[in-house]
Amino acid sequence: MRVCGVICEYNPFHNGHAHHLAAARRLSGADYVVCAMSGPFVQRGGPAIADKWTRAHAALSCGADLVLELPALFAVRAAPDFARAGVALLDGLSVVTHLSFGAENADLDALYRLAAPESAQQSAALRAALAKGLSHPAARAMAMGEDMPPNVTLAVEYLRALRAAGSAMQPVPVARLAGHHDARLTAMPSATAVRLALAKGDVGLTHCMPPEALRLLLAALPRPLPDLAGYSSVLLYLLRTTPPDALRQAYAIAEGLENRLCREAFQAPDLTALLERVKCRRYPMARIRRLLTCILLGFTSERTQKHPAPEYARVLAFRKSAAPLMRRIQQEGRLPLLVKAADAPRGELLGLDMAAQDVWDLLSGRPAHRDLTEPLRILP
Numbered sequence: 001m002r003v004c005g006v007i008c009e010y011n012p013f014h015n016g017h018a019h020h021l022a023a024a025r026r027l028s029g030a031d032y033v034v035c036a037m038s039g040p041f042v043q044r045g046g047p048a049i050a051d052k053w054t055r056a057h058a059a060l061s062c063g064a065d066l067v068l069e070l071p072a073l074f075a076v077r078a079a080p081d082f083a084r085a086g087v088a089l090l091d092g093l094s095v096v097t098h099l100s101f102g103a104e105n106a107d108l109d110a111l112y113r114l115a116a117p118e119s120a121q122q123s124a125a126l127r128a129a130l131a132k133g134l135s136h137p138a139a140r141a142m143a144m145g146e147d148m149p150p151n152v153t154l155a156v157e158y159l160r161a162l163r164a165a166g167s168a169m170q171p172v173p174v175a176r177l178a179g180h181h182d183a184r185l186t187a188m189p190s191a192t193a194v195r196l197a198l199a200k201g202d203v204g205l206t207h208c209m210p211p212e213a214l215r216l217l218l219a220a221l222p223r224p225l226p227d228l229a230g231y232s233s234v235l236l237y238l239l240r241t242t243p244p245d246a247l248r249q250a251y252a253i254a255e256g257l258e259n260r261l262c263r264e265a266f267q268a269p270d271l272t273a274l275l276e277r278v279k280c281r282r283y284p285m286a287r288i289r290r291l292l293t294c295i296l297l298g299f300t301s302e303r304t305q306k307h308p309a310p311e312y313a314r315v316l317a318f319r320k321s322a323a324p325l326m327r328r329i330q331q332e333g334r335l336p337l338l339v340k341a342a343d344a345p346r347g348e349l350l351g352l353d354m355a356a357q358d359v360w361d362l363l364s365g366r367p368a369h370r371d372l373t374e375p376l377r378i379l380p
Contacts, residue, residue, distance in 0.1 A: 045289025
């Protein structure tokens with residue numbers, strides 16, 4: 001049995017994702033495609049625009065066989081931690097033979113060169129660039145002497161995670177057909193472009209999203225779209241009432257940033273203004289958004305250290321034809337397969353997942369505890 005894993009967010013699912021799933025299945029020769037997908041909050045920092053069940057259903061309708069939730073504690077992390085957790089989840093199933101990912105550069109040899117341990121010269125160049133105030137991704141690109149857009153960075157981290165885990169999963173890169181932040185609505189758009197269009201009320205997306213994915217999205221899309229700015233009052237309250245020292249200790253914030261955050265929280269009228277006041281070359285917007293999301297969800301450094309990797313594989317959606325795959329995971333997997341959250345043991349990690357969903361639902365006007373009531377999405 002060949003099984004291809006994909007680490008994803010589908011925020012939202014579009015033609016580029018459908019292209020990747022088809023290419024991943026073809027290039028790996030997979031009998032099944034398994035997705036490890038972020039839940040209510042995503043890696044860029046902030047809430048997904050649609051609930052995890054809708055996004056999982058879209059993935060099933062467009063080529064996936066089984067969709068699992070990447071626990072929220074790992075979904076809202078920088079690229080190295082995000083990649084390690086996704087690889088650990090798929091590898092823990094004990095059945096995944098391949099790992100496919102999209103990247104602007106799909107040359108596997110080139111990606112392996114970028115994923116190699118840094119030389120002493122590169123390490124020195126990285127430290128020098130960081131000392132000049134560059135963000136870690138920018139400093140690393142400078143030290144490597146290579147352009148490293150976000151998905152190349154993730155691809156490199158997937159390769160490093162595979163090596164660190166001693167995983168036998170074979171990497172299958174697929175060339176991305178759109179830039180990560182390209183705002184144009186093309187036939188192969190970026191998720192950024194689709195989100196921008198939806199935020200403006202443009203639902204004429206038939207040329208850039210599979211029909212079923214678009215139908216599912218529009219039927220479930222909250223209005224206004226969920227965004228981190230929707231938690232302005234909560235986050236400003238937390239920053240205005242938490243001493244900087246306590247904030248730094250709880251979230252392992254780089255020294256100095258905690259003072260800047262707390263100081264600007266007393267000046268900014270809302271979260272959008274706060275982000276603009278705090279961001280700089282050293283602390284780019286995505287890093288600050290992730291930090292604020294961790295503060296919102298209570299993802300402290302103590303909790304991240306206590307839970308270094310996923311501890312279960314929770315099912316969001318599956319095809320009935322994937323029943324043999326699920327039986328093998330239940331028999332051979334190193335991680336328990338959770339099919340019904342209501343029957344699962346209440347560990348801290350699952351509790352954090354459920355709390356994150358409850359926080360997401362604050363912006364969508366939905367009741368709490370949907371993790372216990374929302375049915376799995378099952379297709380023939």
